[in-house]
Amino acid sequence: MIALLLRDLKLSFRAGGGFGLGLAFFLIVTVLVPFSVGPQSSLLATIAPGVLWLGALLACLLSLDRLLALDWEDGSLDLLATAPLPLESVVTIKALAHWITTGLPLVLAAPVLGVLLNLPGPGFGWLVVSLLIGTPALSVIGTFGAALTVGLKRGGLLLSLLVLPLYVPTLIFGAEVARRGATGMEVQTPLLMLAGITAAAVALLPFASAAVLRINLR
Amino acid sequence: MSIAAKANALWEYANPRKFLATSERVLPFFWISSALFLVVGLVWGFFFTPDDYKQGSTVKIIYLHVPSALMAINCWLMMLVTSLVWLVRRHHVSALAARAAAPIGIVMTLIALATGAIWGQPMWGTWWAWDPRLTSFLILFLFYLGYIALWEAIEDPDTAADLTSVLCIVGSVFAILSRYAVNFWNQGLHQGASVMRAGAITGTDTTEKVSNVFFYPLLTCIIGFVLLFIALVLYRTGTEIRARRIKALLARERVNG
Numbered sequence: 001m002i003a004l005l006l007r008d009l010k011l012s013f014r015a016g017g018g019f020g021l022g023l024a025f026f027l028i029v030t031v032l033v034p035f036s037v038g039p040q041s042s043l044l045a046t047i048a049p050g051v052l053w054l055g056a057l058l059a060c061l062l063s064l065d066r067l068l069a070l071d072w073e074d075g076s077l078d079l080l081a082t083a084p085l086p087l088e089s090v091v092t093i094k095a096l097a098h099w100i101t102t103g104l105p106l107v108l109a110a111p112v113l114g115v116l117l118n119l120p121g122p123g124f125g126w127l128v129v130s131l132l133i134g135t136p137a138l139s140v141i142g143t144f145g146a147a148l149t150v151g152l153k154r155g156g157l158l159l160s161l162l163v164l165p166l167y168v169p170t171l172i173f174g175a176e177v178a179r180r181g182a183t184g185m186e187v188q189t190p191l192l193m194l195a196g197i198t199a200a201a202v203a204l205l206p207f208a209s210a211a212v213l214r215i216n217l218r
Numbered sequence: 219m220s221i222a223a224k225a226n227a228l229w230e231y232a233n234p235r236k237f238l239a240t241s242e243r244v245l246p247f248f249w250i251s252s253a254l255f256l257v258v259g260l261v262w263g264f265f266f267t268p269d270d271y272k273q274g275s276t277v278k279i280i281y282l283h284v285p286s287a288l289m290a291i292n293c294w295l296m297m298l299v300t301s302l303v304w305l306v307r308r309h310h311v312s313a314l315a316a317r318a319a320a321p322i323g324i325v326m327t328l329i330a331l332a333t334g335a336i337w338g339q340p341m342w343g344t345w346w347a348w349d350p351r352l353t354s355f356l357i358l359f360l361f362y363l364g365y366i367a368l369w370e371a372i373e374d375p376d377t378a379a380d381l382t383s384v385l386c387i388v389g390s391v392f393a394i395l396s397r398y399a400v401n402f403w404n405q406g407l408h409q410g411a412s413v414m415r416a417g418a419i420t421g422t423d424t425t426e427k428v429s430n431v432f433f434y435p436l437l438t439c440i441i442g443f444v445l446l447f448i449a450l451v452l453y454r455t456g457t458e459i460r461a462r463r464i465k466a467l468l469a470r471e472r473v474n475g
Contacts, residue, residue: 144388148368148381148384148385149368149371152371152372154371155371158364158367158368158371161360161363161364161367162364162367162368162385164360165357165360165361165364165389165392165393165396166388166389166392168357168392168395168396168399168400169392169395169396169398169399172396172399172400172402172403173399173402176402176403189402190402193399193402197395205388208384208387208388211384212380212381212384215377215380215381215384216377216381218377
């Protein structure tokens with residue numbers, strides 16, 4: 001398992017893996033927002049938590065179609081499926097690798113971009129906490145979507161269409177934590193809900209992803 | 219005749235030929251009765267009920283709005299059940315019924331959204347508000363869209379049936395989650411459940427209930443919509459079965475010729 005994780009990490013860090021693309025996308029989206037809504041700092045401060053969450057979510061989405069497609073193309077996915085490691089673990093590792101290469105950098109970059117959007121002081125901590133808790137769910141749900149569309153030619157667009165509705169609850173609670181944190185309200189309820197969604201998704205969705213992948217590899 | 223024998227009788231319809239024969243026999247009944255209920259319900263509702271003292275005649279859109287909204291949700295439930303039947307028992311008719319139902323469901327969702335917007339404009343003063351009920355219907359619409367797109371994208375019919383079934387199950391869980399998340403996110407304008415609530419019918423509960431004057435034509439319309447939905451699903455499932463049969467015949471011809 002650890003070997004597989006290291007392999008996936010290595011592949012994404014080296015050329016062609018697209019590491020950092022998500023991060024660059026996140027940066028660009030955040031920079032474009034003031035251009036589209038105007039530079040008033042009070043307005044930016046109000047929408048900053050939501051914009052940062054949405055940017056992180058879209059950046060996550062961007063890298064999903066490479067998650068399994070590369071392994072599918074060169075046939076290593078078939079080898080992984082026949083390996084002694086259960087397919088459920090394989091997809092969990094894949095999701096973990098995706099989170100380490102995409103989710104974690106986004107979490108770390110978010111406060112920096114928060115400065116650009118004039119995020120209020122108390123919001124920084126909660127933004128990082130909410131992203132830290134929420135992005136694993138995004139990776140796991142995205143892995144399910146990637147497994148659904150792995151064999152398709154125009155899978156990328158379909159993947160977005162399938163995954164975005166599934167992201168709704170995570171986005172609502174995650175952005176709610178960041179928003180409440182930024183305005184100094186209590187954050188416990190949405191934070192617990194967000195943590196619940198992540199825990200449930202991490203625990204259950206790999207089974208669905210593995211089932212779907214088995215169908216696709218038939 | 220035990221319950222087990224009865225249950226077996228239901229599974230007989232997993233045979234496409236048997237399904238087609240029976241559905242063809244009962245379809246005229248469903249078409250005619252749904253037309254009857256809808257005409258009676260709509261005419262009764264539109265012309266023979268008083269205007270609401272606050273809402274005027276706009277209240278009458280309820281006869282399209284409520285039944286279509288009900289069917290939009292029930293259609294997804296039906297797809298969930300047929301998807302489970304397909305995954306467990308591998309009956310092709312079941313998978314095809316789920317496929318046939320999805321476009322009906324998405325149209326019902328659209329009707330509910332559109333009639334709601336038309337009613338909301340004069341009543342709430344806006345076509346659209348990010349109210350939890352409205353928002354969850356929009357999300358339901360997106361789920362239908364993804365489900366149909368996945369069916370269309372995959373060429374092998376069995377793979378498509380498997381994948382869409384799993385998507386339907388996972389999607390159901392997330393749809394319910396979204397419903398609660400959206401509730402939490404915004405409290406909203408839409409009134410609560412006021413038609414089928416216990417006590418509303420018997421008259422013991424008079425807060426925010428739909429008056430009986432409106433209730434009976436509404437009930438007629440709902441029955442009409444249910445019958446129409448059954449007729450459409452049977453009809454479209456029959457079409458799907460025939461389409462697949464044609465495909466099989468063509469493939470056989472290509473092999474032989």
